[in-house]
Amino acid sequence: MTSTGNTLQVDAQGRLKHFLTIAGLERDLLVNILDTAESFAGVGERAVKKVPLLRGKTIVNLFFEPSTRTRTTFELAAKRLSADVLNINASTSSTTKGESLLDTLRTLEAMHCDMFVVRHGQSGAAHFIASHAAPHISVINGGDGSHAHPTQAMLDMFAIRRHKGDFASLKVSIVGDVAHSRVARSQIHALVTLGAAEVRVVAPRTLVPPGLEKMGVRVYDNLRQGLADADVVILLRLQNERMQGALLPSAHEYFQYYGVTEERLAAAHPDAIVMHPGPLNRGVEIDSDVADGSRSVILRQVSYGIAIRMAVMSMAIGSHAAAEREEN
Amino acid sequence: MRMRISSAHVVDPANDVNQVTDLFIADGRIVGLGKAPDGFEPERNLDASGLVLMPGIVDLRARLREPGAEHKGTIASETLAAVRGGITTLCCPPDTDPVVDTPAVAELIHQRAATSRLARVDVLGALTRNLDGQNLAEMGALREAGCLGVSNALQPVSDTEVMRRAMEYAATFGLTVFVHAEDPWLAKGRVVHDGAVGTRLGLGGIPEIAETIAVARELLLVEQTGTRVHFCHLSTGPAVDMVRDAQSHGLPVSADVAVHQLFLTEQDVDAFNSYCHVRPPVRSLDDRARLRAGVRAGVLGSICSDHQPHELDAKLNPFADTAPGISAVDSLLALVIGLVADNELTLAQAVKALTCGPAAALGIDRGTLSLGSPADICLFDPDEQWVLDDTSMLSRGHNTPFKGHTLKGRARCTLVDGRVVFEASPLRAAVG
Amino acid sequence: MSNPDDIEELITRLAEALAAHLARCGRDAPLMVGVHTGGVWVAKRLRQLLAIEAPLGTLNINFYRDDFTRIGMHPMVTPSDLFSVDDRHVVLIDDVLHTGRTIRAALNEIFDYGRPASVTLGVLVERSGREIPVQADAIGRSLDLASHEYVKLRGPEPLSLEITSKS
Numbered sequence: 001m002t003s004t005g006n007t008l009q010v011d012a013q014g015r016l017k018h019f020l021t022i023a024g025l026e027r028d029l030l031v032n033i034l035d036t037a038e039s040f041a042g043v044g045e046r047a048v049k050k051v052p053l054l055r056g057k058t059i060v061n062l063f064f065e066p067s068t069r070t071r072t073t074f075e076l077a078a079k080r081l082s083a084d085v086l087n088i089n090a091s092t093s094s095t096t097k098g099e100s101l102l103d104t105l106r107t108l109e110a111m112h113c114d115m116f117v118v119r120h121g122q123s124g125a126a127h128f129i130a131s132h133a134a135p136h137i138s139v140i141n142g143g144d145g146s147h148a149h150p151t152q153a154m155l156d157m158f159a160i161r162r163h164k165g166d167f168a169s170l171k172v173s174i175v176g177d178v179a180h181s182r183v184a185r186s187q188i189h190a191l192v193t194l195g196a197a198e199v200r201v202v203a204p205r206t207l208v209p210p211g212l213e214k215m216g217v218r219v220y221d222n223l224r225q226g227l228a229d230a231d232v233v234i235l236l237r238l239q240n241e242r243m244q245g246a247l248l249p250s251a252h253e254y255f256q257y258y259g260v261t262e263e264r265l266a267a268a269h270p271d272a273i274v275m276h277p278g279p280l281n282r283g284v285e286i287d288s289d290v291a292d293g294s295r296s297v298i299l300r301q302v303s304y305g306i307a308i309r310m311a312v313m314s315m316a317i318g319s320h321a322a323a324e325r326e327e328n
Numbered sequence: 329m330r331m332r333i334s335s336a337h338v339v340d341p342a343n344d345v346n347q348v349t350d351l352f353i354a355d356g357r358i359v360g361l362g363k364a365p366d367g368f369e370p371e372r373n374l375d376a377s378g379l380v381l382m383p384g385i386v387d388l389r390a391r392l393r394e395p396g397a398e399h400k401g402t403i404a405s406e407t408l409a410a411v412r413g414g415i416t417t418l419c420c421p422p423d424t425d426p427v428v429d430t431p432a433v434a435e436l437i438h439q440r441a442a443t444s445r446l447a448r449v450d451v452l453g454a455l456t457r458n459l460d461g462q463n464l465a466e467m468g469a470l471r472e473a474g475c476l477g478v479s480n481a482l483q484p485v486s487d488t489e490v491m492r493r494a495m496e497y498a499a500t501f502g503l504t505v506f507v508h509a510e511d512p513w514l515a516k517g518r519v520v521h522d523g524a525v526g527t528r529l530g531l532g533g534i535p536e537i538a539e540t541i542a543v544a545r546e547l548l549l550v551e552q553t554g555t556r557v558h559f560c561h562l563s564t565g566p567a568v569d570m571v572r573d574a575q576s577h578g579l580p581v582s583a584d585v586a587v588h589q590l591f592l593t594e595q596d597v598d599a600f601n602s603y604c605h606v607r608p609p610v611r612s613l614d615d616r617a618r619l620r621a622g623v624r625a626g627v628l629g630s631i632c633s634d635h636q637p638h639e640l641d642a643k644l645n646p647f648a649d650t651a652p653g654i655s656a657v658d659s660l661l662a663l664v665i666g667l668v669a670d671n672e673l674t675l676a677q678a679v680k681a682l683t684c685g686p687a688a689a690l691g692i693d694r695g696t697l698s699l700g701s702p703a704d705i706c707l708f709d710p711d712e713q714w715v716l717d718d719t720s721m722l723s724r725g726h727n728t729p730f731k732g733h734t735l736k737g738r739a740r741c742t743l744v745d746g747r748v749v750f751e752a753s754p755l756r757a758a759v760g
Numbered sequence: 761m762s763n764p765d766d767i768e769e770l771i772t773r774l775a776e777a778l779a780a781h782l783a784r785c786g787r788d789a790p791l792m793v794g795v796h797t798g799g800v801w802v803a804k805r806l807r808q809l810l811a812i813e814a815p816l817g818t819l820n821i822n823f824y825r826d827d828f829t830r831i832g833m834h835p836m837v838t839p840s841d842l843f844s845v846d847d848r849h850v851v852l853i854d855d856v857l858h859t860g861r862t863i864r865a866a867l868n869e870i871f872d873y874g875r876p877a878s879v880t881l882g883v884l885v886e887r888s889g890r891e892i893p894v895q896a897d898a899i900g901r902s903l904d905l906a907s908h909e910y911v912k913l914r915g916p917e918p919l920s921l922e923i924t925s926k927s
């Protein structure tokens with residue numbers, strides 16, 4: 001099965017050039033990212049929360065969709081690597097005046113940047129930018145349409161490895177709107193590649209896209225069955241728009257049958273951890289007791305996100321540097 | 329001009345001809361096959377040994393972009409590309425700008441084609457005014473202006489009552505209705521086939537039932553009204569089965585397939601390749617196999633280019649933001665010959681689907697080498713290998729996923745009404 | 761090149777030189793920090809010999825190298841493990857001092873952890889070829905090598921020095 005532009009992401013020496021999607025990446029590379037993130041994890045606890053690795057480099061946060069939390073963690077990650085950061089909120093700037101995506105890209109390239117972190121409403125946007133960007137530029141996908149959110153998935157894997165150890169014995173249940181979730185797709189690729197024992201999706205049928213089993217998951221429409229003996233429970237955010245598309249009748253009914261409460265969580269393994277990419281919809285996909293409870297690692301996911309993004313950014317820029325050196 | 333074309337491998341499925349022989353042309357018509365008519369003195373003798381001679385290709389659906397989108401192509405540029413590819417008749421759908429819902433626009437197109445003096449251009453008129461799916465177009469006037477049929481192009485006619493009345497009205501004037509079978513609600517806002525690849529890529533999928541539900545509705549309306557209906561660019565195996573059943577029950581139904589649907593599948597979209605963004609979407613391997621079988625069986629009586637040339641920018645965006653469509657007249661012949669080389673079609677089946685099949689669907693006296701019929705001829709070299717690229721493509725649009733591919737089979741000489749509109753020199757390309 | 765006894769001798773000589781230097785400068789309650797990987801091996805022995813109480817700090821200078829933009833990310837060995845260095849007398853240990861770039865990076869990293877009272881540099885082997893003005897305060901042995909020759913500490917058990925030649 002063709003991987004989505006794998007020669008685009010990884011160079012002939014197996015180094016990460018762009019980070020666009022988990023699909024098609026080798027297990028060793030994913031483990032390498034997790035290990036590299038481990039070494040960055042301590043940086044945030046030091047007096048000087050910076051390392052000089054990317055000093056002199058300019059990283060552009062090119063966000064076509066508004067997002068405070070993802071953009072902030074990318075910004076923090078870049079600054080902790082001593083890079084300069086440029087934030088472009090493209091949802092209100094030149095693109096709405098009709099400037100094509102390519103023209104926006106060319107204008108930014110003229111400012112001598114080294115990396116773009118891109119978040120866009122269309123699936124494939126990050127691939128498009130990586131395919132057309134100048135050769136020295138690295139592209140990190142900060143989320144494109146419903147396709148992929150690879151840094152989020154990697155920080156989730158980091159959390160799972162930290163709290164539950166090796167993937168081979170783990171049963172992971174992903175609960176919620178998988179059909180529209182780029183996070184879920186990336187998580188599924190990562191869990192399958194890292195060798196999780198079982199990956200499950202739990203959702204009403206309207207929220208399960210066709211052929212999902214081909215990605216290596218088992219689909220459940222009953223929450224209790226889907227959570228049975230699970231070691232990791234990942235909850236997805238339910239967006240308000242779903243109520244308008246004849247996909248769900250109400251948030252209330254969703255919570256009745258798919259909301260994770262302490263009572264329903266009892267079906268899972270007693271040591272199960274609960275995760276959520278945030279922001280939470282309390283009373284819709286998750287009960288406050290669970291969100292604030294002992295099994296939740298939700299708050300810690302945020303700091304892991306900085307370490308993962310530091311790892312991915314430095315690996316990508318480093319690969320370009322090494323490749324350039326080899327050419328000369 | 330009186331011409332003799334000698335020693336060609338003549339393939340004319342309409343008359344069951346498949347042999348090496350000579351062809352004789354005079355006054356723009358075919359006057360002899362095998363044996364010269366009495367007293368025939370050719371003014372020109374074309375030695376076509378090693379070449380295949382078929383009726384000029386009748387391309388059932390090609391967008392020439394004029395009037396309204398001249399930045400994508402013009403009648404002059406696209407008919408030039410067409411004759412270079414052995415196509416002698418093109419039929420364009422009514423979704424120009426302005427729409428072909430008045431005789432004036434049909435006449436404009438005919439005049440431009442006549443001025444270019446290359447391929448013949450026929451036109452389909454609009455089914456509803458401005459393709460709005462609500463108000464009937466003046467089909468009587470359009471027929472008189474030379475429209476071969478009527479169509480709502482890619483715009484849906486959601487209101488069943490409107491579709492029924494439109495079909496009845498078209499039948500009143502003996503017009504075939506050309507239908508784009510797609511349920512608008514199931515397809516809305518979606519861009520790829522609803523399957524595992526679309527799911528992986530996070531791109532909205534159009535399910536097969538979007539086509540089959542629409543085909544079902546139209547077939548029942550045909551049963552009710554007796555209107556002749558032609559289904560354009562079918563993309564699913566189940567729809568082929570439905571058309572086969574309808575044909576076997578004697579319903580006046582025909583169908584075509586776009587050439588790219590016989591090659592591409594959802595796998596080709598995998599790296600967000602916007603050159604494979606088409607409408608209807610490319611689907612599964614099973615669908616492709618059943619479409620090929622449909623051509624073999626004659627259920628899909630025509631293979632067309634579904635030519636949609638675009639400027640570069642139209643494809644330079646994230647997938648869902650790109651315009652659908654492939655520029656196809658340059659490669660239609662070679663791709664179909666490729667299917668023959670791969671033993672998917674016999675040469676006779678291939679030629680039929682490119683000539684008399686579409687001619688019958690359009691109701692025109694072309695696509696055959698019958699004695700007395702207009703001398704529209706395509707002479708091609710079945711062995712010539714060439715690369716489809718920016719240099720070899722003559723269409724203004726170079727948007728094709730086959731760019732860079734080496735194709736086998738190339739037109740060397742094309743005649744329209746007995747007039748040479750394209751001739752390669754030398755006639756047979758050097759071997760090697 | 762050398763057998764384990766020679767290494768022991770080098771380490772002992774280095775330990776004596778360090779002890780003398782620290783005493784002369786009045787630097788007490790030192791904090792020993794080894795540079796991965798060879799410097800840590802040597803530092804472990806030294807810490808025993810010098811009876812230093814404070815736990816051993818380790819530095820992975822990967823994020824402070826000056827050649828990141830030329831060769832990219834190195835695979836990580838182990839992350840740095842260092843406590844507060846504020847007002848402490850740091851004793852920085854490495855196996856081989858050659859160009860001086862590693863020590864430059866190590867000093868930068870130490871100072872990102874805080875402000876030491878002083879830094880004493882001890883190396884097992886010092887060899888010719890300095891590119892940065894760095895000097896060791898205490899050494900085990902000095903070697904004069906050609907530019908195509910390299911000395912490397914192999915370990916962790918047993919420790920041995922290896923001189924190789926790259927043509």
